[in-house]
Amino acid sequence: GQNIDQPTEMTATEGAIVQINCTYQTSGFNGLFWYQQHAGEAPTFLSYNVLDGLEEKGRFSSFLSRSKGYSYLLLKELQMKDSASYLCAVTDSNYQLIWGAGTKLIIKP
Amino acid sequence: DAGITQSPRYKITETGRQVTLMCHQTWSHSYMFWYRQDLGHGLRLIYYSAAADITDKGEVPDGYVVSRSKTENFPLTLESATRSQTSVYFCASSVRGLEGETQYFGPGTRLLVL
Numbered sequence: 001g002q003n004i005d006q007p008t009e010m011t012a013t014e015g016a017i018v019q020i021n022c023t024y025q026t027s028g029f030n031g032l033f034w035y036q037q038h039a040g041e042a043p044t045f046l047s048y049n050v051l052d053g054l055e056e057k058g059r060f061s062s063f064l065s066r067s068k069g070y071s072y073l074l075l076k077e078l079q080m081k082d083s084a085s086y087l088c089a090v091t092d093s094n095y096q097l098i099w100g101a102g103t104k105l106i107i108k109p
Numbered sequence: 110d111a112g113i114t115q116s117p118r119y120k121i122t123e124t125g126r127q128v129t130l131m132c133h134q135t136w137s138h139s140y141m142f143w144y145r146q147d148l149g150h151g152l153r154l155i156y157y158s159a160a161a162d163i164t165d166k167g168e169v170p171d172g173y174v175v176s177r178s179k180t181e182n183f184p185l186t187l188e189s190a191t192r193s194q195t196s197v198y199f200c201a202s203s204v205r206g207l208e209g210e211t212q213y214f215g216p217g218t219r220l221l222v223l
Contacts, residue, residue, distance in 0.1 A: 045213075
């Protein structure tokens with residue numbers, strides 16, 4: 001079966017750094033996405049990785065290791081508005097997106 | 110620029126009733142998707158469409174019907190609603206449905222089946 005694992009919930013402090021991990025087991029791999037979803041809202045795109053390594057975009061970075069089936073999303077200089085769920089999704093060999101259940105990130109002052 | 114819209118935003122219905130959720134996009138994206146999102150689960154694909162008059166099943170299609178007579182509209186119908194279909198439904202679209210392509214999501218429809 002296909003499976004994506006993320007921690008259910010994480011807590012961090014405003015101004016700090018947090019790393020959200022995602023491990024996956026899918027039939028094939030054609031890229032990994034991270035989406036942000038604020039409570040009661042729709043998911044919005046954050047990042048995409050298809051090759052190994054780190055992709056940096058402002059305060060957010062995403063890392064991929066295809067051999068380990070592993071990715072992480074790194075959020076720096078945390079702000080209260082970063083309180084949200086972060087969804088990991090993998091494109092499988094059929095180009096279907098398989099979604100993790102999401103990690104709820106709570107930011108404390 | 111309206112983007113992608115869904116209606117209604119909230120719906121309460123009773124078991125056994127037919128319900129249609131509407132999705133409309135103004136970008137002329139080829140691909141459209143319907144997902145449901147439940148607590149503790151990731152987004153689960155119900156149906157998707159690669160173009161007008163082309164639809165295909167996703168992971169959880171049972172109890173749902175879709176159609177796509179026009180590129181911009183992709184309605185989802187629950188033929189006979191059940192309590193297990195209580196969920197948040199998201200419509201999404203993308204240009205070509207290829208790897209690396211971002212999906213753009215509508216605001217969601219919150220459906221309660223009593």
